[in-house]
Amino acid sequence: MQEYFCRLADRxxxxxxxxxxxxxxxxxxxxDFVRFNHxxxxxxxxxxxxxxxxxxxxxxxxxxGGISLSGDWEEDCAHxxxxxxxxxxxxxxxPEDPHLLYATEVRSSExxxxxRLPEDTGAVVASILEAGRGRDLxxxxxxxxxxxxxxxxxxxxxxxxxxxxxxxxxxxxxxxxAVKCAYAGLxxxxxxxxxxxATAAKQLAVLAQPARTIAPGRYRVYLAPAALADIVGLLSxxxxxxxDHRTKQTVLLKMTEEGxxxxxxxxxxxxxxxxxxxxxxxxxxxxxxxxxxIADGAFRDCLVSxxxxxxxxxxxxxxxxxxxxxxxxxxxxMLPESEVLRQLDTGIYINNVWYLNYSDxxxxxxxxxxxxxxxxxxxxxxxxxxxxxxxDETLYRMLGENLAGxxxxxxxxxxxxxxxxxxxxxxxxxxxxVNDFTFTL
Amino acid sequence: MPTSQPRHERIVQRFHSIVPTVDFCSxxxxxxxxxxxxxxxxxxxxVSTSDDEGAMVTVIDNGGLGYAATSxxxxxxxxxxxEQARSWARRSAGRSVVDFSSVAFPRPSGAYAxxxxxxxxxLPLADKIDLLRATSEQLKTxxxxxxxxxxxxxxxxxxxxxxxxxxxVQQNFSYLVPMMSATANAGTETQTRTFAGRGYCRQxxxxxxxxxxxxxxxxxxxxxxxxxxxxxxCPTGTMDVLLAPDQMILQIHESIGHPLExxxxxxxxxxxAGTSFVTPDMFGTYRYGSxxxxxxxxxxxxxxxxxxxFDDDGQxxxxxxxxxxxxxVRGLGSTTSQARLGLPGVANARATSWNRPPIDRMANLNLxxxxxxxxxxxxxxxxxxxxxxxxxxxxxxxxxxFQFGCEWGRLIENGQLTTVVKNPNYRGVSATFWRxxxxxxxxxxxxxxxSPYCGKGEPNQVIRVGHASPPCIFVNVEVFGGE
Numbered sequence: 001m002q003e004y005f006c007r008l009a010d011r012x013x014x015x016x017x018x019x020x021x022x023x024x025x026x027x028x029x030x031x032d033f034v035r036f037n038h039x040x041x042x043x044x045x046x047x048x049x050x051x052x053x054x055x056x057x058x059x060x061x062x063x064x065g066g067i068s069l070s071g072d073w074e075e076d077c078a079h080x081x082x083x084x085x086x087x088x089x090x091x092x093x094x095p096e097d098p099h100l101l102y103a104t105e106v107r108s109s110e111x112x113x114x115x116r117l118p119e120d121t122g123a124v125v126a127s128i129l130e131a132g133r134g135r136d137l138x139x140x141x142x143x144x145x146x147x148x149x150x151x152x153x154x155x156x157x158x159x160x161x162x163x164x165x166x167x168x169x170x171x172x173x174x175x176x177x178a179v180k181c182a183y184a185g186l187x188x189x190x191x192x193x194x195x196x197x198a199t200a201a202k203q204l205a206v207l208a209q210p211a212r213t214i215a216p217g218r219y220r221v222y223l224a225p226a227a228l229a230d231i232v233g234l235l236s237x238x239x240x241x242x243x244d245h246r247t248k249q250t251v252l253l254k255m256t257e258e259g260x261x262x263x264x265x266x267x268x269x270x271x272x273x274x275x276x277x278x279x280x281x282x283x284x285x286x287x288x289x290x291x292x293x294i295a296d297g298a299f300r301d302c303l304v305s306x307x308x309x310x311x312x313x314x315x316x317x318x319x320x321x322x323x324x325x326x327x328x329x330x331x332x333x334m335l336p337e338s339e340v341l342r343q344l345d346t347g348i349y350i351n352n353v354w355y356l357n358y359s360d361x362x363x364x365x366x367x368x369x370x371x372x373x374x375x376x377x378x379x380x381x382x383x384x385x386x387x388x389x390x391x392d393e394t395l396y397r398m399l400g401e402n403l404a405g406x407x408x409x410x411x412x413x414x415x416x417x418x419x420x421x422x423x424x425x426x427x428x429x430x431x432x433x434v435n436d437f438t439f440t441l
Numbered sequence: 442m443p444t445s446q447p448r449h450e451r452i453v454q455r456f457h458s459i460v461p462t463v464d465f466c467s468x469x470x471x472x473x474x475x476x477x478x479x480x481x482x483x484x485x486x487x488v489s490t491s492d493d494e495g496a497m498v499t500v501i502d503n504g505g506l507g508y509a510a511t512s513x514x515x516x517x518x519x520x521x522x523x524e525q526a527r528s529w530a531r532r533s534a535g536r537s538v539v540d541f542s543s544v545a546f547p548r549p550s551g552a553y554a555x556x557x558x559x560x561x562x563x564l565p566l567a568d569k570i571d572l573l574r575a576t577s578e579q580l581k582t583x584x585x586x587x588x589x590x591x592x593x594x595x596x597x598x599x600x601x602x603x604x605x606x607x608x609x610v611q612q613n614f615s616y617l618v619p620m621m622s623a624t625a626n627a628g629t630e631t632q633t634r635t636f637a638g639r640g641y642c643r644q645x646x647x648x649x650x651x652x653x654x655x656x657x658x659x660x661x662x663x664x665x666x667x668x669x670x671x672x673x674x675c676p677t678g679t680m681d682v683l684l685a686p687d688q689m690i691l692q693i694h695e696s697i698g699h700p701l702e703x704x705x706x707x708x709x710x711x712x713x714a715g716t717s718f719v720t721p722d723m724f725g726t727y728r729y730g731s732x733x734x735x736x737x738x739x740x741x742x743x744x745x746x747x748x749x750x751f752d753d754d755g756q757x758x759x760x761x762x763x764x765x766x767x768x769x770v771r772g773l774g775s776t777t778s779q780a781r782l783g784l785p786g787v788a789n790a791r792a793t794s795w796n797r798p799p800i801d802r803m804a805n806l807n808l809x810x811x812x813x814x815x816x817x818x819x820x821x822x823x824x825x826x827x828x829x830x831x832x833x834x835x836x837x838x839x840x841x842x843f844q845f846g847c848e849w850g851r852l853i854e855n856g857q858l859t860t861v862v863k864n865p866n867y868r869g870v871s872a873t874f875w876r877x878x879x880x881x882x883x884x885x886x887x888x889x890x891x892s893p894y895c896g897k898g899e900p901n902q903v904i905r906v907g908h909a910s911p912p913c914i915f916v917n918v919e920v921f922g923g924e
Contacts, residue, residue: 100487247587360864362629
């Protein structure tokens, strides 16, 4: 695949005329997807896809075009030539772009993951079905190779490939009462999987208790890492990008305009070095190992795409066009995970939250729902599952004045999303105990 | 997009030459060509075009179902895909949620094309850029407008569905999404006003710009963004709300559309998109809303965003009532879901593209107009808020407890529209909210809108949906504003 991409890049170079240059990105995957419901197969199949996106540049004029690739050399070359001709035809009608910026220093790189996935996907499916025997298992198994490339006419070549699986599943008790689980990695280990299944089955027993309904109000809560990941992850949507900051649309406006702070224990980084995805972006810049977004509760740095860098006359830090984190990292705290229930005392243990959105962007107020194994705790002992509750709370209270502690242990969460293609985003977070967390409905 | 008839004929021939000996086999070819044009702060953003093509082969054999998607459309590529699909069908046989061999899939024949008067290419690229630049300049009316943008997103999509037993359907779609926004700021207050979100998305050509008054909208959008900067927060309390069509579409989508999807009721979506408070026994008897509530699944309205003649399983599509005079009568479920549940549904097996298998999607879901004039609706409210344009959406996994926010609100006091308010939000429970529907706008108040972004499925799919609705009044709703 890498060789094919490099040949295409070389062919692209040969198609240039005059002072034209290009940048291009390559995305491909061969993925097996097996969807389960009621411990049976709902949909099973394989998706093989490859695409190339080209930015053809002539001076300050440029235009993007993307094509799918068939894998047939002659056909793809013909398609590529047609694309370049089409893009070249557009250039005279386009004005010069004052915000165009691309890497000119050649920094090639290569990460080629070894394929250690099970040769027989059918055996994995069989073991999943076996785990669901006598239970209500629902979820998705996704596995295969993911390939990303970058090339430009200066000769830079970057390549990333990995072979991974992500089994994202739930055991349901009944109705909306379920335990949510994830098993993702590079090597499918039946013993590790069996351990996860056993743990989930044990948690499922708690959900068999009669569910409790609480009244709207303020409660002490524990946000497990997956729940905190959703809350902090929402900040990726308008929180950290330079463009959002300079146009006053950031949801962290109070931090930058009024000096509002989160709890001193909150430090958030874009931690590419410890992530599981690429360290290059679509204009050819290499991402730094780490960008500190929030340090000790105070806003520190933005994610700066090349385009924003040019627009606002600051250096880029290799962010992609969307200026969103790909490897979110929240620093750990001091609370041992084994102490969480004792620290929580009486309150709500929230394993997952759901459908978050801003209810007041300026105040960074976030609404969402509890979901999947949210439990009522009394005197440090889990009592019963909780019927779903809506929360509506600002980040400044949640991770500021009302934060009681972060766990010392953190969890690595691999993004299971598959929009367009399988994601290589990740996050690493602790859990958080929060006082006076507001539930509204 | 010109019809690729000779190319299609070649692919059909290839498909028929590689069909394995199985109970059922189909091929779904999709080619999608898009262009996105945007002018932000009077500067043309990078022009982006894309051309994506591939096919999915689906095999049913001995009760199992498998698929394989590929962009290699050669005979070798399709043969390989068919082998992969058959292999999955074999592996899932006897282990599937249903015996797929028992499901009666259609053998369709027909064609469909979006109604296009002025094609995207009828206006030269430079002219389209000029239009956006002129719109952008109209959005910058004040120093407090700190960001502004106008864009056009056009997509042509061509699909070919073929079954091994002789079925064949070709459908050509043309989509247009016009958009603009203005963001105003003063200190720590920032407010954004948009062109109905991306709600004015429809099938058709450039004539849509006139139908939705795109060329005239900018000054008002900028003025309302500035107006919101100075506006007080929406009050808190229980009161009536009058929801404009560009908020109604979200209300319909989240708290009627998704809960009525039969695959959610069957549990397929529980691990990701969720389940539903609706259970199979409710169909035919459950009072979903007041007697004024009439909801149709309508893929036949030509300009609506998700209109089609056949779904992605080849099922012929027709208009159906889902809720009639407030009573739930039918769900949103495709051939497979109907067979699994033993309930009637609609033709709504849809896939985002060639690389995703069809699942139950809501397509066009409309709230049928009532009898009320808009002025009479305002006059009927003693204390309430008129809300326009969705900006925040959240609902539980059973699609019951919701909380939605709008861009723009205006108080209604003693039958009169009065103060503009910012950050209008409301919350409620689907199962009771629709029963508080008190007035429904007449046909002249109905707007045809939609969304390019409806997420669902594992693997994930983001699909187009259409919604048409008049404004509606709901009584005794929990309303609140910002901090």
